[in-house]
Amino acid sequence: MVESANQRRKALSPKPVFDEATLLQAFEERNINSKHAHKIWRYFLQRGAANYDDVPELPKSAKELLEAEFAIMTSKVVKRTDAADGSTTKLLVELQDGQRIESVIMRYGDVVLDSFPEEEKKKQVKDNDGRVQFKSNKRATLCVSSQVGCSMGCTFCATGTMGLMSNLTSGEILEQLIHANKALSDDRKQKGEGSGPDYIRNIVFMGMGEPLDNYDSVISAIKGMVDVGRFGLSPQRISVSTVGVVPRMVSLIKDAPDVGLALSLHGPTQELRAQIVPTAKSWHIEKIMEAAEAFVAQQNARAPTNNRRRKVLIEYVIIRDVNSSPEVAHQLGRLLQNKDMLLNVIPYNPTTVPFDYKPPTPEELRTFLTILREEYDVHTLMRQEMGQDINSACGQLVIDSTIKKPVCDSENGGVVDMEDLVVSNGSTATKKTVKKTTRRVVKTGNGPVKDDTPRYQHWISVGLAVAAVALALHFGWKYSARR
Incomplete structure (x- = not known):
C-alpha cells in the first residue's frame, strides 16, 4: 500500500x-x-x-x-532575502514539523527592475528629481507553495528529484499570506508610510508542489482568501497552476470557477510531452486541453464584454533539440490556434537534472516565436530573467543550510499582473510588459540541529515545472505579438 x-x-x-x-x-x-x-x-x-x-x-x-x-501561527519565517532592485522578497518559512518552504513577494508600481530592457527604461517618464513616474498603483503578488516536494517528476526540473514529502494544510497555506502581509507592514514601518504596497493583492499557486494534487487544502485556502471576513481578495486575483490533473481541472469549474488557470504544457503532442512530463502518461494531452478549454469557456460565458475575456496561460519551457524545432512550433501553433490561451515561452536554464538539456540558440528562439505569432496568430510572450543577485533566477537556486529532521511517520523522508495577462483587453493585451520570479525550497533531511552539524547543499531548480509560471509572469519583458 x-x-x-x-x-x-x-x-x-x-x-x-x-x-x-x-x-x-x-x-x-x-x-x-x-x-x-x-x-x-x-x-x-x-x-x-x-x-x-x-x-x-x-x-x-x-x-x-x-x-x-x-x-x-504554526509556522515561522526563518530567513528573508531581498532583491537589490526591491522587486522581490523571499521568505523561508519553517513549518511546525521542521520542513521548510519558501514564499515569494513580488512588487509592482514602485520599483524599477534591474533586468528591464535598456531601450524600455529610456521610455520611462521621470519627475524633476529623476524618479520614475509609475502609471499603475503600488501592489504586491504572493507566490505560495502547496506541498513540500513534488511528485510530478518533470525531467527538466531538479525539484522533482525530491519526490513528494507532504501536503500543506489550508492553514499553512494561509499562514504564508499572513507572513507576507507582515513583511510588507514591516517595510512600511521601516521606510515610512506610502513607501510600498499596503498588502498582498494577488495570489499565485505556483510555488513548490502541484496545487491540484493537494486539492482540498488549496480549495479551502482559496475560500479563506476570498472571504470578506478574512482576507477579502477577489477570486480573479488568484491563479492556480497545474501540469494537467484533468479530474481536478474539471472540479475547479464548480469549486473555484473564477480563479485564473495556468497550464504547464511543454510539449504539443502526447508523445513529446510524455518525454518531458512523466505524468502525461496519466492524462492525455487531448483531455487536458479539453479540460482547460471547458474551464475558460465557463468564465467567458459570463464575461460582460469580449474585452474582458479570460485566457488560460500556457507555460512552455523550450529546450534545444527537444521541443524547439520549427516542426514542433507548427504543432504547437495548430494546438493553440483560435483558442482563449496565452502562450508563455521560457528558455531552459541549465540545472542538475541527469539530462544534457540546453537552452535554444537565439536564432532557434526567434524562428520558433515567429512561426507561432505570424503563421498561427498565437498570443505569445517570453520571459526576461531577473533575480540573479539573490540566486533566484530560474534554475540557479542554491540551498546551503542546516537541515532539521522532519517529524514524520515514514523513516524516508509597466508590468502586468496575472489577472491582466489572462484577461483580453483588445489590441493592448499583447503590448504589456511581464515580470517573473522564482522560489527556493529547502529539502529536509536527517540530523540534529546543532551549530556543528555537517552542512550540505541541495541544488534545486524550482519553477521550471510549476513555479516557472510565476517566473515568466511577473519579472520579464514580453515581446509584442504580431499578426
Whole structure:
C-alpha cells in the first residue's frame, strides 16, 4: 500500500487556527457555534487581535479548546532575502514539523527592475528629481507553495528529484499570506508610510508542489482568501497552476470557477510531452486541453464584454533539440490556434537534472516565436530573467543550510499582473510588459540541529515545472505579438 502525502506526516499539534475544516469540526464536536470561528478569523486578520482574549464574547469552552489545541501561527519565517532592485522578497518559512518552504513577494508600481530592457527604461517618464513616474498603483503578488516536494517528476526540473514529502494544510497555506502581509507592514514601518504596497493583492499557486494534487487544502485556502471576513481578495486575483490533473481541472469549474488557470504544457503532442512530463502518461494531452478549454469557456460565458475575456496561460519551457524545432512550433501553433490561451515561452536554464538539456540558440528562439505569432496568430510572450543577485533566477537556486529532521511517520523522508495577462483587453493585451520570479525550497533531511552539524547543499531548480509560471509572469519583458 502506497502512503499518501498526508499519511507520511503526523497530525499537527497545535493545529492552525486558520485551518477552516479543522477548527469548524472541533467546534461542532463541542457544540460551539461556528459563528465564533468566523469572528476569531475576522478579529485576528482585520482588527489586530493579538490573542484570544482580544476576541469579544468568546465562549469559555471555545477559549479553552483554542488554548489547548490550536495556535494562531504554526509556522515561522526563518530567513528573508531581498532583491537589490526591491522587486522581490523571499521568505523561508519553517513549518511546525521542521520542513521548510519558501514564499515569494513580488512588487509592482514602485520599483524599477534591474533586468528591464535598456531601450524600455529610456521610455520611462521621470519627475524633476529623476524618479520614475509609475502609471499603475503600488501592489504586491504572493507566490505560495502547496506541498513540500513534488511528485510530478518533470525531467527538466531538479525539484522533482525530491519526490513528494507532504501536503500543506489550508492553514499553512494561509499562514504564508499572513507572513507576507507582515513583511510588507514591516517595510512600511521601516521606510515610512506610502513607501510600498499596503498588502498582498494577488495570489499565485505556483510555488513548490502541484496545487491540484493537494486539492482540498488549496480549495479551502482559496475560500479563506476570498472571504470578506478574512482576507477579502477577489477570486480573479488568484491563479492556480497545474501540469494537467484533468479530474481536478474539471472540479475547479464548480469549486473555484473564477480563479485564473495556468497550464504547464511543454510539449504539443502526447508523445513529446510524455518525454518531458512523466505524468502525461496519466492524462492525455487531448483531455487536458479539453479540460482547460471547458474551464475558460465557463468564465467567458459570463464575461460582460469580449474585452474582458479570460485566457488560460500556457507555460512552455523550450529546450534545444527537444521541443524547439520549427516542426514542433507548427504543432504547437495548430494546438493553440483560435483558442482563449496565452502562450508563455521560457528558455531552459541549465540545472542538475541527469539530462544534457540546453537552452535554444537565439536564432532557434526567434524562428520558433515567429512561426507561432505570424503563421498561427498565437498570443505569445517570453520571459526576461531577473533575480540573479539573490540566486533566484530560474534554475540557479542554491540551498546551503542546516537541515532539521522532519517529524514524520515514514523513516524516508509597466508590468502586468496575472489577472491582466489572462484577461483580453483588445489590441493592448499583447503590448504589456511581464515580470517573473522564482522560489527556493529547502529539502529536509536527517540530523540534529546543532551549530556543528555537517552542512550540505541541495541544488534545486524550482519553477521550471510549476513555479516557472510565476517566473515568466511577473519579472520579464514580453515581446509584442504580431499578426
